[in-house]
Amino acid sequence: MTSLGATFSPDGIRFAAWSSSARRLWVSIFDDSGAHEIDRLELQPQGEGGHALLVSGLSDGARYGFRADGDYAPERGLWFDPEKLLADPYAIEIDRPYQYHWRLAAKRNEGADTAPLMPKSVACALPPLLPALPPLFQPGGLIYELNVRSFTKLHPDVPEAQRGTIAALAHPAVIEHLQKLGVSAVELMPITASIDERHLPPLGLHNAWGYNPVTFMALDPRLAPGGLAELRDTVAALRKAGIGTILDLVFNHTGESDRFGPTLSLRGLDAQAYYRHEPDGRLVNDTGTGNTIACDHPVVREMVLDTLRHFVRAAGVDGFRFDLAPVLGRVDGTFDPQAPLLQAIAGDPLLADRVLIAEPWDIGPGGYQLGNFSRPFLEWNDRYRDDVRRFWRGDAGTIGALATRLAGSSDVFARAALATSRTVNFIAAHDGMTLADLVAYEEK
Template sequence: MGATVSEGGVTFTVFSRNGERVLLCLFDETGDTEIARLPLPCRSGDIHHGFLPGAGAGLRYGLRVEGPWQPEQGHRFDPSKLLVDPYATLLDRAFLWDPQLARHGQETADLVPRCIVAGRPSPHPEEGRLEGSGSEPPRLIYELAVRSFTMRHPAVPERLRGTLAALMEPAIVAHLHRLGAGHVELMPIAAWMDERHLPPLGLANAWGYNPVNFFAPDPRLAPGGGADLRRLCGAYARAGIGVILDVVLNHTAESDEYGATIGLRGLDNAVYYRHAADDPGRLVNDTGCGHTVALDRAPVVRMAMDALRHWRSLGVAGFRFDLGTVMGRTETGFSQDAPLFAAILQDPDLSRSILIAEPWDIGPGGYQLGHFPAPFAEWNGRYRDDVRRFWRGDAGMAGALATRLSGSSDLFAIRHRGPNASVNFLAAHDGFTLTDLVSYAAKHNEANGEENRDGDNDSHSWNNGIEGASPDPAVTEARNRDIRALLATLFLSRGIPMLTAGDEFGRTQHGNNNAYAQDNAGFWLDWERADDALIGFVAALAKLRREHPLLTADSFLTGAGEPPDALWLKPDGSRIGDGDWNGLDAFCLLLNGRDESLLVAVNRGREGVPLALAGEGWEKLLTSADGVGSELPVRSVSLWRLPRPS
């Protein structure tokens, strides 16, 4: 599919079931002037194709499709619209929203980026995914947005800021090594376009969750296209770091029926997007973005699979799937046996890559946490909420925290998956930062231009007495204590920890819990004000996970064995019964292994608690807050170790 260079020319292949004729539009070397418009001469079923002799890599082109304009039947063909080849792997410029893109009959050739025919990749690239590197289960996932992460970094040359190349700078790699990040999860890098309401507000999409094409990197992030990603993956693989791509297959930037026609809509709207069964003209909006890609239909499954294989060929270790429930949607709802899941799981390469689902969308039955097929891991929203609620002080949350600390067996054991099916996180790109979580009791999204209506209304956050930035040292100390307790909880929990870039040094979004539209200096990571002591604390936590396998074992606790693999205890050493969890502010998890025992001790109370368990022979490995002797400090998490006799 797409444009394929072969001896003597280029073959162009395009899917359109309901289109009558596909036109290939050729442009000059600058992309400014259309020099030819050629109908693809052959059709094999739903595939339109043709061979252009004498053409080669570097040719600029676009597509147009002739067909019926019948919106009530789902058909929106409009040959006045220049379209991007969904299989193009290289584009000559970024997408910019313009109202003409959505007006039927309006010419858009001057608004749409040109596809560029890419040359054949080397079959044995020197740079790319290295065998045995990057595809092992993640030990720590570090989520970052390329622009936000690099635009204000003092060690990154200005000419590289905001690009994939910036991530290869020595200071960046050194920071990742210091944190012990085994995998970097790049927020979407595929070519995207701003939502149509943003430019009039003077805002721009900062996250990339609005793709136009599933194969081509955005030219703003990767001016060299896929080659830039290949170089990054190769450099990181040699540094012992894998690259996970956050991919958006569930929707595109074409939005609802009032949105643009720049790609799939103009190629075959009725096939690529899901429509209501009783109303072929009405788009199904399970994504909240105006429509839903029909990922259960054969040509769409093929496109998604080809896109994943393409990114893998450039060196990525795996994928995080945005609104992953859409991947399992069929006409009758969500299914583990949906066509896209089946295709991925039978693929000899993709089935062995890292696969992580965001297990929800906004459609009926959209929250599917725990229901994805192995070997998928899942973002554990229950972990995030339960941990937040416990440390906020909500009543009756001790038992819930214990379940999350031990790997969330309630969610994953029933389907015979272990704790590593759970991607544990406290904060992510979407929502409060970790610092804002303990500084704002409510969202402050006024900068987004929607009168604070957007974003989550129940983030389980708190402000330690003052909303927002505080000059009070006591408030600052309380917030720092809470942040360290939260981080210690994350790293001492079974499952895969994920940390969002900047949360290790105190980043803030000024109370904005939906900063998708804030691509500006006020929201880029402020490296100059990074809290180095907090970075060191995170690095120490990551080191503990590497050195003590009891913390990372991919098995659930049973309480069986001699000694038992785990015991839940009160600080005085007595066991916690089933009816004892309500009202507990302090408790301990005793883990017993072959070589050592570990004691994870939690105290969310406002007073220190004596710890009778940590007696002779016990060594304190870490505490999130200063305390005296074996006391559990106020608002803290501690880790103790007892070597077992050999």
């Protein structure tokens, strides 16, 4: 299959997208402001669902988006509407953040062109690829999960223009604080481009955590105004200080939500393929967000692998934490620890030695899979969290459980008779109260 996204060549930029169901695909080219569509060119079929076109006269920084046409039958997972501008799933940069608007979710022929509402994908030449250095973090170290924006937004020592951004994590005052705590690696809550859920704007609220992605490779401009170079430089500064960088990535769903959600990218290109559906055409909701990525589809599998490779090669990250990771291992809806995507990650020459951490549950059938992932995946251990909290609270009869947790949770991870545990012990995370609040308050 043809390589996807925007690829530079001496003759121009080659644009490519994949859809097994669209009858026609176009690339829309915009001016430097992203406000005006200056050309709309049809991509040519390349076989196996690939569509591509080489466009001459374009240079680094060109702004673009895709459009697709075909049947519009949401009850069958078909949402084609050429009035919907679509973000390139392989975009590595967008020109502004996503903002929810009801017109993004309008039915075909009931809404205007969404180009004025959509960020534009930016065709960027990648910097020289980094050597794949061994991961800095090793099991047994201390991981600090942090939200990039809130961690530095009010920090008095960080320059005001940097506060709340990835670059702030490289500030000497921040690094000194992390070193003082004995942090081995920071685990950055999602930094890729996301969108607010539709119920938040009317309430005057925003999704602060970022677990509602649209484009998997493009960083959120609010967190990385300096683009990929900002992440790259920060990872290097942390590494120089002896601190690894783990990215929390969300491959289980997208911000296109349920059938009432917006059409932003994958839905408009080929929702039948990119998302899992019930036999009657309804979207599967193993994530609680309205949709579930079809990680057992070969094209989705390659997109996930390409995303992981991108962040290793272009930014030098040390590893990944996978949100609702059973979704990545579902084959025809059932979790399989030997699922093709999980095996592909574990067997990839560039990824196999990375720190790979699974959140081992989702809300689908058989969704609780603690202890059932295979090496080299580590797993968030909620049983450690619960037993330590019970002991801390003073519950009777908890000493034995505490000893088991401190010794690596052999009742969970010794099933394969391995010499070492795969547990990632934690007491507090973003799903609940902070550690400081946990020991200060009796209840929420």
